[in-house]
Amino acid sequence: MARWQPHASERLVVAALELFEERGYENTTVIEIAERAGLTKSTFFRHFPDKREVLFGGGTMTGLVAAGIDAAPAAAGPLEAVAHALDVIGKEAFTPDRREFGARRSAVIDANPELREREALKGLSLTASMIDALKRRGVPELTSRVAAELGALAWKIAYDRWSDTATSDDFGELARQALSEVRAASTLC
Amino acid sequence: MARWQPHASERLVVAALELFEERGYENTTVIEIAERAGLTKSTFFRHFPDKREVLFGGGTMTGLVAAGIDAAPAAAGPLEAVAHALDVIGKEAFTPDRREFGARRSAVIDANPELREREALKGLSLTASMIDALKRRGVPELTSRVAAELGALAWKIAYDRWSDTATSDDFGELARQALSEVRAASTLC
Numbered sequence: 001m002a003r004w005q006p007h008a009s010e011r012l013v014v015a016a017l018e019l020f021e022e023r024g025y026e027n028t029t030v031i032e033i034a035e036r037a038g039l040t041k042s043t044f045f046r047h048f049p050d051k052r053e054v055l056f057g058g059g060t061m062t063g064l065v066a067a068g069i070d071a072a073p074a075a076a077g078p079l080e081a082v083a084h085a086l087d088v089i090g091k092e093a094f095t096p097d098r099r100e101f102g103a104r105r106s107a108v109i110d111a112n113p114e115l116r117e118r119e120a121l122k123g124l125s126l127t128a129s130m131i132d133a134l135k136r137r138g139v140p141e142l143t144s145r146v147a148a149e150l151g152a153l154a155w156k157i158a159y160d161r162w163s164d165t166a167t168s169d170d171f172g173e174l175a176r177q178a179l180s181e182v183r184a185a186s187t188l189c
Numbered sequence: 190m191a192r193w194q195p196h197a198s199e200r201l202v203v204a205a206l207e208l209f210e211e212r213g214y215e216n217t218t219v220i221e222i223a224e225r226a227g228l229t230k231s232t233f234f235r236h237f238p239d240k241r242e243v244l245f246g247g248g249t250m251t252g253l254v255a256a257g258i259d260a261a262p263a264a265a266g267p268l269e270a271v272a273h274a275l276d277v278i279g280k281e282a283f284t285p286d287r288r289e290f291g292a293r294r295s296a297v298i299d300a301n302p303e304l305r306e307r308e309a310l311k312g313l314s315l316t317a318s319m320i321d322a323l324k325r326r327g328v329p330e331l332t333s334r335v336a337a338e339l340g341a342l343a344w345k346i347a348y349d350r351w352s353d354t355a356t357s358d359d360f361g362e363l364a365r366q367a368l369s370e371v372r373a374a375s376t377l378c
Contacts, residue, residue, distance in 0.1 A: 079378045120313050121306060142346075146374040149338045157331075185335040186375045189268045 009047045011037040016054040017104055025051075025112045052118050055105055057093075061122070062129040064092055069133035078139050078147035079183060082130060083176050086155060090171030094162055102163035127152045150186060154178035198236045200226040205243040206293055214240075214301045241307050244294055246282075250311070251318040253281055258322035267328050267336035268372060271319060272365050275344060279360030283351055291352035316341045339375060343367035 015036035019028040030051050034044045048054045068085025076084060094102065109115040127148045134144035158175040161167055167174070204225035208217040219240050223233045237243045257274025265273060283291065298304040316337045323333035347364040350356055356363070 077378065117310060121309060124309050124313075140374075142370060143374045143377050145342055146339070146371055147378040149342055150335070150375070150378060153334055153338055181331060182335055183378070185329075185332045186339070186378075188332050189266065189336040189339060189372070189375075 008037070008039055008043055012039065012044055012047055013054055013057075014101075016051075017101070017108060020055075020108045020112075021104065025108065025115060052114060055109065055115065056118060056122050061089070061093065062125055064089055065126055066129050066133045069130060070136065072137075074137075078134055078137075078143055079150060079179055081134065081137060082147060082151035082154075083179050085130070085133075086151075086158065086175035086179070087172035089155075090173075090175065094159070094171035096168075096170065099163060100165060102159070103165050106160075106163050123152060123156070126155070150182050151179070154182045157182070197226070197228055197232055201228065201233055201236060202243055202246075203290075205240075206290070206297060209244075209297045209301075210293065214297065214304060241303060244298065244304065245307060245311050250278070250282065251314055253278055254315055255318050255322045258319060259325065261326075263326075267323055267326075267332055268339060268368055270323065270326060270328075271336060271340035271343075272368050274319070274322075275340075275347065275364035275368070276361035278344075279362075279364065283348070283360035285357075285359065288351060289354060291348070292354050295349075295352050312341060312345070315344070339371050340368070343371045346371070 012033060016028070016033045019032055019036060028051070030044050031041050033051070033054065034041045044054075065085045065088075068088035069081045071088070072081035072084035109119050130148035130151055131144045134147055135141065139147065154175060155178075157178040158171060161174050161178070162169070162171045169177075201222060205217070205222045208221055208225060217240070219233050220230050222240070222243065223230045233243075254274045254277075257277035258270045260277070261270035261273035298308050319337035319340055320333045323336055324330065328336065343364060344367075346367040347360060350363050350367070351358070351360045358366075
């Protein structure tokens with residue numbers, strides 16, 4: 001067994017982002033990412049299945065979202081439960097100290113079709129995770145699907161605003177604002 | 190130049206579906222699909238960029254959806270314009286004679302992760318095409334995004350019901366029904 005490496009996952013993510021910025025996603029290998037992080041290729045593969053996955057944090061987000069919806073007050077309606085989950089994301093993942101990293105990550109993803117594709121699929125698995133969590137609260141199937149789609153859209157809007165380094169609001173507040181805008185827009189459809 | 194082959198695209202799609210059913214998606218090659226259709230590999234690649242694409246009809250659907258939204262009456266609201274587009278899809282693509290094919294196609298896609306992934310990405314490009322078409326009608330950005338998400342969800346629900354060979358309603362009617370259910374659910378979120 002290899003020794004446990006403290007913060008190996010974060011070091012690999014930072015190294016990957018730097019290399020993707022410097023020489024492009026296609027021109028970076030897993031070995032180079034591991035070397036930049038001072039780790040080995042096999043350590044990389046204990047954390048991520050492939051190079052494409054390194055900017056997407058495995059299943060962390062889907063787990064946080066599900067836990068956030070599960071923990072919402074029993075009286076909360078579907079979108080209120082989603083807002084609760086987005087607050088959790090703001091506290092656990094999209095913290096103020098990660099905003100600049102978020103902006104750089106978005107720029108790298110936008111520049112590469114393979115990464116854009118992976119991000120789109122991650123978005124769909126987040127939506128699926130929200131649907132399952134809402135159904136566990138007793139929300140009917142169709143209402144769960146609609147609330148998850150609206151929640152996912154609010155998430156994207158809030159993330160774009162949050163990772164724009166000109167803003168200083170926290171992610172949870174931006175998400176609540178986006179959710180209320182999305183809800184208002186849905187009445188105009 | 191190769192001779193023009195009548196209905197080459199449809200023949201390739203039918204051949205691919207048969208082979209995927211018989212031996213599985215992974216165990217089927219492009220050459221085998223072309224042979225089954227009585228065509229050559231180079232004819233296949235004039236119609237589809239790769240094996241994964243053969244069940245997804247290139248850009249036909251995105252074009253039909255955009256044209257359907259463009260052609261909706263000027264007074265139609267966003268979801269009414271989407272309903273108009275789904276009517277067009279029902280008349281041009283999801284016609285009653287293709288229902289059984291649709292059910293078989295769904296079964297093959299459900300059985301393969303690569304095809305499910307491609308289908309998910311196609312769904313996203315359909316949503317993007319709806320957003321662009323709604324914005325061309327002067328619908329504000331956020332309302333266009335919400336209407337497209339709700340429209341895409343209604344589409345999926347209607348397609349699942351339509352390709353269930355027990356139903357006999359036409360796709361346009363199923364889509365209007367699904368849109369009104371989705372709209373009602375959005376008021377409960």
